[in-house]
Amino acid sequence: MPLDAVTDTTxxxxxxxxxxxxxxxxxxxxxxxxxxxxxxREGSIVAVLGANGVGKTSLMRALSGIYRTTGGTTVxxxxxxxxxxxxxxxxLGLAQAPEGRQIFGTMTVxxxxxxGGRVRSQDRAARMEAMLxxxxxxRERLSQKAGSLSGGEQQMLCIxxxxxxxxxxxxxxxxxxxxxxxxxKQIFDLLVQIRSEGTSxxxxxQNARAxxxxxxxxxxxxxxxxxxxxxxxxLAADPRVQAAYLGG
Amino acid sequence: xxxxxxxxxxxxxGLSIGFVYALMAIGFTLIFGVLNVVNFAHGxxxxxxxxxxxxxxxxxxxxxxxxxxxxxxxxxxxxxGLERLAFRPFRRFTDEASQKSRAMREATLLSSLAVSIIAxxxxxxxxxxxxxxxxxxxxxxxxxxxxxxxxxxxxLVIFAxxxxxxxxxxxxxxxxQTGLGIRAVSNNQLGARYVGIDTDRTIVTTFAVGxxxxxxxxxxxxLYDGAISPxxxxxxxxxxxxxxxxxxxxxxxxxxxxxxxxxxxxxxATEFLSSGWKDLITYSLLVITLVFFPQGIFGHGRERx
Numbered sequence: 001m002p003l004d005a006v007t008d009t010t011x012x013x014x015x016x017x018x019x020x021x022x023x024x025x026x027x028x029x030x031x032x033x034x035x036x037x038x039x040x041r042e043g044s045i046v047a048v049l050g051a052n053g054v055g056k057t058s059l060m061r062a063l064s065g066i067y068r069t070t071g072g073t074t075v076x077x078x079x080x081x082x083x084x085x086x087x088x089x090x091x092l093g094l095a096q097a098p099e100g101r102q103i104f105g106t107m108t109v110x111x112x113x114x115x116g117g118r119v120r121s122q123d124r125a126a127r128m129e130a131m132l133x134x135x136x137x138x139r140e141r142l143s144q145k146a147g148s149l150s151g152g153e154q155q156m157l158c159i160x161x162x163x164x165x166x167x168x169x170x171x172x173x174x175x176x177x178x179x180x181x182x183x184x185k186q187i188f189d190l191l192v193q194i195r196s197e198g199t200s201x202x203x204x205x206q207n208a209r210a211x212x213x214x215x216x217x218x219x220x221x222x223x224x225x226x227x228x229x230x231x232x233x234x235l236a237a238d239p240r241v242q243a244a245y246l247g248g
Numbered sequence: 249x250x251x252x253x254x255x256x257x258x259x260x261x262g263l264s265i266g267f268v269y270a271l272m273a274i275g276f277t278l279i280f281g282v283l284n285v286v287n288f289a290h291g292x293x294x295x296x297x298x299x300x301x302x303x304x305x306x307x308x309x310x311x312x313x314x315x316x317x318x319x320x321x322x323x324x325x326x327x328x329g330l331e332r333l334a335f336r337p338f339r340r341f342t343d344e345a346s347q348k349s350r351a352m353r354e355a356t357l358l359s360s361l362a363v364s365i366i367a368x369x370x371x372x373x374x375x376x377x378x379x380x381x382x383x384x385x386x387x388x389x390x391x392x393x394x395x396x397x398x399x400x401x402x403x404l405v406i407f408a409x410x411x412x413x414x415x416x417x418x419x420x421x422x423x424x425q426t427g428l429g430i431r432a433v434s435n436n437q438l439g440a441r442y443v444g445i446d447t448d449r450t451i452v453t454t455f456a457v458g459x460x461x462x463x464x465x466x467x468x469x470x471l472y473d474g475a476i477s478p479x480x481x482x483x484x485x486x487x488x489x490x491x492x493x494x495x496x497x498x499x500x501x502x503x504x505x506x507x508x509x510x511x512x513x514x515x516x517a518t519e520f521l522s523s524g525w526k527d528l529i530t531y532s533l534l535v536i537t538l539v540f541f542p543q544g545i546f547g548h549g550r551e552r553x
Contacts, residue, residue, distance in 0.1 A: 066441060090444025102439035104432050115432050118425065119444040165444060 015042040017077055017169050017200045024071035025062050032058045034224040045201040047211040049245055050221035056204040057099050060173045064096045065089040091119045095167035099174050101158040105147030109138055112146050112157055116164030131160040152183035169200045176207040188214050208245035212236040257397050258515045264403035266511020267410035271465035272488030273503040275458030281434035281498050282454045285356045289330050289364035290462055291485025296326050297463025298470035305386050323463025327455035334359040371478040379475040388471045402472030430454050490530055494537045495546050502546025
C-alpha cells in the first residue's frame with residue numbers, strides 16, 4: 001500500500017483545521033525547517049515522528065507564533081496565521097502544551113489553569129470544573145504550587161492549561177518525555193477522550209509506538225523536512241518506520 | 249527614659265525613610281521580575297515625580313490629595329516612555345539564544361543608564377542644578393505630638409500613602425487578571441506566551457505600575473525635605489537597589505522588609521556616627537547579606553541563565 005503524498009489534494013470534502021505549506025524557519029545561518037507541509041483534519045489526531053533535532057519542536061513553536069517563520073504559510077480554520085503573534089494564535093483557538101511544559105512553577109495549580117483560560121473568560125469556572133473531571137489528580141493539588149507536582153502531574157497540568165482556552169486544535173510537544181510508561185499510557189488514553197470532545201490534536205513524539213497507537217495520521221520528519229506520511233496503521237507497518245522508530 | 253523616646257523617634261523617622269526606599273524597591277523588583285534586567289533609570293522616575301508634583305503645585309496650587317493622582321499619572325507615563333526608549337528596542341530578538349544572552353541583557357542595562365543620564369541632563373537644563381524650594385504651604389514638616397513623641401506630618405503622610413499603595417499593589421497582583429499576567433510573565437515568560445498573554449503589553453503595564461510607585465516616593469520626599477533637585481533620585485535609587493538585592497531580587501515582601509531595615513538602620517546610626525557615615529551602614533548590610541545569604545535574605549534560588 002503506497003503512502004499518500006504530502007499534499008493531499010483529493011479529499012477537499014474533509015475539513016482541514018490546519019494546513020501548513022512549505023513552512024521554513026531559519027536561526028542565524030541554519031535552516032531548521034526546510035519547507036514542511038502537513039494537514040490536520042478536523043477531529044483527528046495527527047502525529048509527527050522523528051529523532052531528536054530534526055525540527056519537530058521548531059515546527060511546533062513556529063505554529064504557536066513563538067518562532068518567526070522565514071517562508072511558507074499556515075492556515076488555521078480558514079484563517080491565515082502565518083507569523084501571527086503568539087497571543088493572537090491562542091485567541092483564535094490553537095493552544096499548545098509545549099516541550100518542557102513551561103508551567104508557572106511558583107504559582108498554584110488553580111492560577112495555572114486560570115491563566116490557561118485567560119483568553120476566553122466567559123465560562124471559565126465551568127471549564128475548570130471540566131478539566132478537574134478529566135484530570136482528577138489536579139483537583140487534590142489545586143492550591144499547591146505547580147512546581148511541587150510530580151512530572152506526570154505537571155504534564156497533565158500543562159495539557160489542562162492548554163485545554164482551558166477551549167482550543168479547536170491542541171498541539172502537544174513530547175507529552176511522554178520523562179514519564180513512566182504507565183503515565184504515558186494514561187495520558188495517551190486521555191488524548192482519545194479529548195478528541196472525542198471535539199478538539200483536534202497535532203502531536204509531536206519521539207515515542208513513536210505510543211503516538212501511532214492513538215494517531216489517525218502521521219508524518220515522519222528528518223532534517224527539517226517531512227520524508228514520509230500516511231495513515232497511522234500504514235506507517236506502523238512500514239518497514240522503514242519499523243526499522244528507524246519502532247526498534248525493528 | 250529620655251534616650252528611649254529619642255530612639256523611638258529615630259525608629260519612626262527611619263521607617264518613613266524605609267517606606268520611601270520600599271516604594272522604589274518595589275518598582276525595581278517588579279521590573280526585574282518581568283524582564284530579568286535592572287532598570288537604571290528608576291531613580292530618574294523618582295525625580296520626575298518630584299518635579300511634576302512641584303510644577304503642579306506652583307502652577308495650580310491644588311490641595312495635596314489632588315497632587316498625588318497627577319504624580320501617579322506622570323509616573324505611569326514616564327514608565328511607559330522609558331520602556332519604549334530603553335527596553336523595547338532590544339526585545340526584537342525573541343529566540344531563546346538572544347533571550348538568554350548576557351550581551352542582550354547588558355545592552356538594556358546600559359540603554360536604561362543612558363536614558364537616565366539624558367533625563368537628568370534635560371531636567372538640569374530646564375530647572376538648573378540647584379535645589380528648588382517647595383512652597384511652605386505644602387511642606388510636610390509640621391510636628392505632631394503622638395503621646396511623648398513628635399512626628400513630622402511628612403512621616404505620617406508617607407506611612408499612609410505607602411500603606412495604601414502597598415495594599416493596592418497587593419490587590420493588583422493577586423486579585424486581578426492584569427496582576428495574574430504580571431506574575432505569570434515574571435515566573436515564566438515563555439509559558440506566558442503559550443497561554444496567550446501579550447508579554448509586551450504586560451511589560452509596559454509593569455513599567456507603568458513600578459514607575460507610579462517610584463514617582464510617588466519622589467514627590468513625598470520632596471515635600472518632606474522641602475527641596476527638589478535633578479540629582480535627588482540617585483541616593484534613594486541606590487538604596488532601593490540594595491534593598492532589592494538583599495531581598496533576593498524577585499521578592500516584593502523581601503524588598504520591602506529590607507528597605508525598612510535599611511531606613512531604620514541608617515536613622516539609628518546617625519545617633520552614633522556623624523550623618524556622613526550613614527551610607528556605610530547600607531553598604532555594610534549589603535556586603536554582609538551577600539556573604540552570608542548569597543541568594544538574598546528572602547531569595548529562593550531563582551533560575552538564572
